[in-house]
Structures are given as C-alpha cells and as structure tokens.
Amino acid sequence: MRRLPGQVGVLFGGPSPEHDVSILTGLQAARELARAATSVTALYWAKDGSWHEVPAEAEAKAFVGGPPEGSQPVQLALGPEGGFVRARRGRLSGRQEPVTLEAALVCCHGGPGEDGTLQGCLDLAGVPYTGPGPFGAALGMDKLATYALFATGGLPVLERRVLTPTSPLATDGPLIVKPRYGGSSIGIEVVADPDTARARLGANVHLRAGAVVEPYRPELYDLQIAVRTYPELELSAVERPLRSSTTGEILDYRDKYVGGQGMAAAPRELPAAIDPKVEGRLREAAASAAALVGVRGVARIDFLSDGDELFVNEVNTIPGSLGRHLFVAPAVPFADLLADLLAEAVERPATRLSSAGADGTVLRDAGSIAAKLA
Numbered sequence: 001m002r003r004l005p006g007q008v009g010v011l012f013g014g015p016s017p018e019h020d021v022s023i024l025t026g027l028q029a030a031r032e033l034a035r036a037a038t039s040v041t042a043l044y045w046a047k048d049g050s051w052h053e054v055p056a057e058a059e060a061k062a063f064v065g066g067p068p069e070g071s072q073p074v075q076l077a078l079g080p081e082g083g084f085v086r087a088r089r090g091r092l093s094g095r096q097e098p099v100t101l102e103a104a105l106v107c108c109h110g111g112p113g114e115d116g117t118l119q120g121c122l123d124l125a126g127v128p129y130t131g132p133g134p135f136g137a138a139l140g141m142d143k144l145a146t147y148a149l150f151a152t153g154g155l156p157v158l159e160r161r162v163l164t165p166t167s168p169l170a171t172d173g174p175l176i177v178k179p180r181y182g183g184s185s186i187g188i189e190v191v192a193d194p195d196t197a198r199a200r201l202g203a204n205v206h207l208r209a210g211a212v213v214e215p216y217r218p219e220l221y222d223l224q225i226a227v228r229t230y231p232e233l234e235l236s237a238v239e240r241p242l243r244s245s246t247t248g249e250i251l252d253y254r255d256k257y258v259g260g261q262g263m264a265a266a267p268r269e270l271p272a273a274i275d276p277k278v279e280g281r282l283r284e285a286a287a288s289a290a291a292l293v294g295v296r297g298v299a300r301i302d303f304l305s306d307g308d309e310l311f312v313n314e315v316n317t318i319p320g321s322l323g324r325h326l327f328v329a330p331a332v333p334f335a336d337l338l339a340d341l342l343a344e345a346v347e348r349p350a351t352r353l354s355s356a357g358a359d360g361t362v363l364r365d366a367g368s369i370a371a372k373l374a
Contacts, residue, residue: 005102013045016111026107082125104129110183115141130341132317133350136294140317163211169194180210220304226323230344236326240272
C-alpha cells in the first residue's frame with residue numbers, strides 16, 4: 001500500500017438530497033483511514049451549509065438530527081492562507097487556528113459537493129483534494145451536457161432532450177423523466193406520455209432546477225463499471241445491480257442504498273454474467289467516456305443494455321462508497337484505493353491556478369477609464 005499522508009481530512013454530508021448517503025461513505029472512509037494509523041479529521045458539512053469537525057469514530061445514527069455530540073464548528077477560509085479553521089480551544093472568542101490537512105478526501109455526493117462548487121472553493125483555499133476538479137464535476141452532474149458530449153464523441157446513447165412546459169417531444173411514451181442536475185436516482189420517474197412528463201415539472205421538487213426526458217425501454221437493464229485514474233487508468237469488474245421486486249421499472253434510490261452501507265450493501269450480480277463481446281464494448285466505451293468527461297480519482301460509469309445493445313447512461317464522479325465494492329478482479333483493498341486517491345490529490349492537483357500572461361502590458365497601455373466610458 002502507498003504511504004498515506006499523515007494528516008487527512010474526510011469531507012462528507014452537504015446541502016444535497018444525497019446528504020445521508022454521503023455520511024455513510026465518509027464514515028466508512030474515515031474508519032478505514034484510522035485503521036491505517038493515519039491522523040483523520042472528519043469534517044461534516046451540515047444541511048444548512050455549516051461545517052463541523054466531528055468524531056471520526058461516530059456512527060451514522062448520530063447524524064440524524066444534525067451535527068453529533070462532540071462536534072466543533074469550523075470554517076472554510078479562501079485565499080493564500082486558506083483552508084479549514086477552528087476556534088482555538090481555551091482562548092478568547094474570535095481567535096482561530098488552522099485545521100492542518102495534507103489532503104482532503106471528498107465523499108460528498110450530489111449538490112454542491114459534486115457539481116464543482118466545493119472543488120472550486122478547495123482550489124481557492126489551497127487544499128489538495130480527491131476526485132474531479134471543478135470542470136469535470138460540473139460536466140458529470142449535467143445529464144444533458146454529458147449526453148451531448150457522448151453523442152458527439154461517437155458513444156452509443158439513448159436520445160435525451162431537455163424538458164420544459166413547452167418543449168416538443170418526438171416520442172409518445174412511455175418516458176423517463178430525470179433531474180438534469182443530480183448525482184443519483186432521486187427524482188427519476190417513469191411516465192406514460194409527454195403531457196404527464198410536463199405535468200411532473202411542477203409537482204416533483206427535484207425537477208425544478210431543470211429536467212431531461214428520454215425513451216423508457218423496459219427491456220434494458222443496468223450495468224455499471226468503476227474507473228480509477230491513479231497511478232494509471234484502471235477499470236473494475238462489471239456489475240449488474242438488481243432492481244427491487246416491488247418497483248422494477250428502474251434502478252431506484254432504495255435499490256442502491258438499502259442496508260445502511262451505501263452501494264457496498266446493494267444487491268448485485270458481480271461480476272455480471274454478460275456476453276464477453278458486450279463486456280468488451282462496454283470497457284472500451286467506459287474508457288472513452290472517462291476521457292471525454294475528464295474523470296479524476298474514482299468514478300462510476302453507468303450503462304443500459306438488453307444483452308446486445310449497449311448505451312452509456314451517465315457518469316457518477318463521486319460514487320457511493322467510492323466504488324470500492326467494484327474492484328474485485330483484481331481485488332483492490334479499500335485502504336489501497338484510499339491511499340491512491342490521496343496520493344493523486346497531492347501529486348497531481350486538480351487545478352493549478354496561474355496568472356501567466358497577466359504581465360501588466362494591457363494595464364500600462366489602457367489609458368483613462370473615464371475616456372472609455374465617454
């Protein structure tokens with residue numbers, strides 16, 4: 001196993017519909033890192049947007065009502081001396097000290113933890129972090145943008161269109177309606193026709209920021225594969241998640257996260273029993289999709305198939321349980337997966353801020369601002 005940084009922050013939670021699942025992922029990672037004798041600082045992002053340093057050994061139930069007992073408020077400060085800071089213990093109010101971190105393990109699913117918002121803040125604060133940079137995160141969260149990217153890149157996709165109260169839809173139905181910006185199955189519905197799809201825009205809170213629609217094909221089932229990018233590109237085994245017998249139309253949120261352990265406890269067929277030719281096409285498409293999105297760290301790429309046809313569905317740039325359960329052939333221990341994520345965070349920063357080219361020439365030649373406004 002690679003050497004772990006001596007001081008690691010595990011970031012989880014966030015003002016997102018996937019808040020609870022993010023807690024599960026973060027606590028799993030914090031517990032595994034603590035076993036590796038690494039100094040772990042667990043940083044919980046509450047639903048109201050506040051940050052708290054919490055006990056790394058806390059259990060999930062402790063977060064039902066918000067920050068658990070023993071938590072201490074922290075803040076994320078931007079700038080050259082930025083990073084997480086806490087109030088100094090035993091000192092006058094208002095005095096702060098840094099929370100020293102060599103790298104941050106980002107375990108935030110959905111919302112601002114996965115759409116590039118948090119990543120941009122960490123870049124401005126100078127905190128190395130795992131997972132996608134701001135641009136890859138924002139792209140992966142936008143289901144319409146990724147569809148267009150994959151289609152342009154020659155990957156097989158189902159037709160996907162933006163859904164508005166007046167948008168024309170070529171397909172009569174049935175249809176799948178999805179939040180345009182979302183990292184999981186929350187808010188996804190199967191509807192009978194375009195009129196019902198449009199009606200759901202005002203009734204489904206998860207669609208209010210934007211929605212997309214695509215044909216629903218009941219014969220298609222889900223296939224998933226994880227990709228990790230350090231020390232080199234590596235694909236996991238292919239899994240076939242098993243849908244609930246009570247819903248069955250799509251792989252829904254309950255199917256994925258039943259059992260209290262995130263994706264690691266969801267029912268599945270792993271490795272999936274699929275035609276080797278289909279698997280070969282899937283692996284080739286997964287590598288291409290990862291390159292198009294600019295995957296960094298560990299991502300999960302979801303496909304739909306009927307056993308012959310294959311379609312790229314979406315990319316989850318910070319997957320539940322960090323995709324650890326998918327690396328079984330060959331096996332990658334969770335500790336090794338985390339160590340590689342953190343090594344990549346330190347050795348290959350997601351963003352390198354630069355002012356190259358801003359040498360003052362334009363300013364020296366600019367002349368009077370007042371003259372430009374005349």
